[in-house]
Amino acid sequence: MKKSTIYHPVITILLILISVNYTYAQETYKHPLDPLNAEELNIVRSVLEDAGKVDSERIENHEVAFGMIFLNEPDKQEVLAYEEGDDFTREAFASIYDYPENRIYEAIVDVTNEELVSYTPVPGKQPVGTFEMDSISTEIAKRDPRIQRALKRRGVDIDKVEFGGNNAADMSINRKGNREEIVSVSFKDTRVGIRGLYAHVDLTDRRVLKVVDEGEGFSEESDLKYFDPDSLESSLPVLNPVIIDQPYGMNYTIRGHQVSTPYWKFRYGIHNREGLVIYDVQYFDPFKKDWRYIMYRGSIAEMVVNYGSPELEEASNNYFDQGEFRFFQEKNRPLNAGADAPENATYIDAVVHDDKANPVVIDSAVAIFEGYGGALWRHGKVGRRATDLSIKYYIKAGNYDYGFEWIFKEDGTIQVNNELQGIVHIHSVDRKDDRSFPEDEHYNGSPYGVMVHPNVEANNHQHWHVWRLDLDVDGLNNTVAELNNIAVPPGPKNPYRNAVVAQKEIFETEHEAMRDSYAPSSRRWKVLNDDKEGGKYGHNPSYVLIPKKGTVPLALEGSSLSNRAQVLWHHLWVTPYQKDEIYPAGMYPPSDQQFAGLPEWTKGNRDIKDKDVVLWYVMGKSHIVRPEDWPIMNHASMSFKLTPWAFFESNPVWGKPPVHEKILEKMKPKKEDLQASQNK
Known part of the structure; x- marks a missing residue:
């Protein structure tokens, strides 16, 4: 465990001061x-x-x-x-x-x-997380005479290209159980694909099964320059840094893998398939003067990216970043101190493994830090400042970078933020701009992507994050309900046509709980404890899942995405807890299989009322690329919240003390300087 290292003199001095005031020591605790x-x-x-x-x-x-x-x-x-x-x-x-x-x-x-x-033995399945496939498929494809002839017809030197493949999975054309890729060709220097040339490659029997040659296509080298961090030059004005300083020490302690504050305690771990996992989440109730249980285990259980261009390569571009690639953790890099997380963060290493079972240490893999959370509450001249506790983890999945941050707020709310960054996926096209399109590059005047460079298109695509949330609100057995805000129909119950209610529907079975987001009714889902009453008013203690807007899959039924990721076709699933039901698209998504995972588990329509339940929340984002997303895209995000509802008898933080007097003293000179500058 270590503090960040920043190469700016002011920040370095502050970090030394912070370190002096650093109050906790990590103990050996298993x-x-x-x-x-x-x-x-x-x-x-x-x-x-x-x-x-x-x-x-x-x-x-x-x-x-x-x-x-x-x-x-x-x-x-x-x-x-x-x-x-x-x-x-x-x-x-x-x-x-x-x-x-x-x-x-x-x-x-x-x-x-x-x-x-x-x-x-596990027959008929293909493995997760082995990274040698592209080298094998390159070796096989490069020596195939059909591919050699196709490249020669296009005037392309075979030594200037590289091969990359997607798992064929349910698009396989060979016998079930064999390992097969759909391989495409791109230029080594720019990684821009050669249009219309693909191959089905059997990695098990080590042969090319079929070459798909859709005509000449666009096959010219582009002068495209990818984002290159090694040659990056700072060309914009330098801003004075905003430095987060905690001169009086942190409010959290870390003991082994447990993080504790006066409000929260939870455990964390880096899982070799799921990445950051949060366990054993509890909150200290100021009214009951005791720790209360909220969640046993929370993690992102699958992440899928699918592309929306009609070519064979794009149709097979359904990347299961966990189920196919073990979340790329072996290749992860340290967090960038001061950028990925603030200066006051504590950075902690993590241990994962490579294909040979060798331990791989990711330096500064996890950041734990506190931050300004805005106004906690205010009224008139009285207000209180919120301090958020965050734990954050990044992965680099091919061309994309993803951040996962759990934020624990003082009022009992848990917010989960997903960051999407990196470099967008591109391929070659015949056009040089978006003024007009060749016939095969649009549908009714709308292209399948956006130009970011002459003859280079960034593809339309969707991102999917599937979260597994094993909530245990005040105990193991919970019930899940849906809340919808509705207008009461006109009549004796609503004579002035203004009445609004929050209508609650209890889910009894798994099929009833297959639900979708609905913005007009502010739809959300409540996990409540039937066995207990919270506070003075007879409510059941609950936590509410507040979803983001309900993006839906745009791939059609019968597509490879719908066959292998049927979980995406509902935003909410609820199942009774089973230890081995972890991966919503199945244990081995690279395999030639359909409807594995949640669709299979829920066939029996099991009872879920007053049970130990698990919520599966599906969060998506459609990415129609902007020119501003190239050569590297800025921060994009999606998030959801778990918020208490009658979990406490009233506002749990209305008794929080005001801002520390020493902080107010620091702020006075800034206010006086501002007034002086305005008077000039």
């Missing part, structure tokens, strides 16, 4: 939900080698790869019953892919006692 550490990852591989399940030479020769290794989390009841100092056993789950066999094996390893618990 908990059943701690993520696997480097030593435990090494034990996993060692146990499997000793048991004769994997061979070191085959691993080094890329014949065997570790797609996923993560904590096999203990049973929920066991975790909830845990008290500090209790003994517990640690287990790891590992998914191992054997290339020659084309077979996945799933292993459970007891890392405490260094024993193999189970080793089970």
